[in-house]
Amino acid sequence: MSIAAKKVVTIHYHVSDNNTGEVFDSSEGQEPLVYLHGAQNVIPGLEKALEGQVVGFTFDVVIPASEAYGERLEELCSQVPMAAFQGVEKVEVGMEFHADGPQGPVMVEVVSVDEDTVTVDANHPLAGRDLKFKGEVVAIRDASEEELAHGHVHGEGGHHH
Ligand code: ZN
Secondary structure (H helix, E strand, C coil): CCCCCCEEEEEEEEEEECCCCCEEEECCCCCCEEEECCCCCCCHHHHHHHCCCCCCCEEEEEECHHHCCCCCCHHHEEEEEHHHHCCCCCCCCCCEEEEEECCEEEEEEEEEECCCEEEEECCCCCCCCCEEEEEEEEEEEECCHHHHHHCCCECCCCECC
8 A cells, every 4th residue: 555645654754954954843753644545634845756656655855945934024014002901910931822814823932022013924824944754654554534534543543533
């Protein structure tokens, strides 16, 4: 069996910033990642790298930002009056809040704070970064009808509902 749309794929992985080497995430010592291929469960560049591969395939690929979490968009940074943070004791750089974006709720991160204005950034934390993905394909199986209907994996490593 090889990796294609409608397959449930299990991988061990390690992801870092290709330029700085900063490690973002790794399944080492943890449960592997289980995802539904072709359903945008993982970034496009990773699907592309795994397409057609089989169990035991090891990968070490660089995925440009455009095929990962996208480029950083300056327009996703905005200034919010401090008054909007009522109920927050102290607004600090690095805090994350839910906000209403033009396309629904988004997570924003505080990037700077001055006396009466807070600058927040709604870019994905990994936007604008070229990622280095290393890992191995551990298992491949057919997705169930229910998984295909939901667009995600159920059971071990997946959604429980
Ligand atoms: Zn489901």
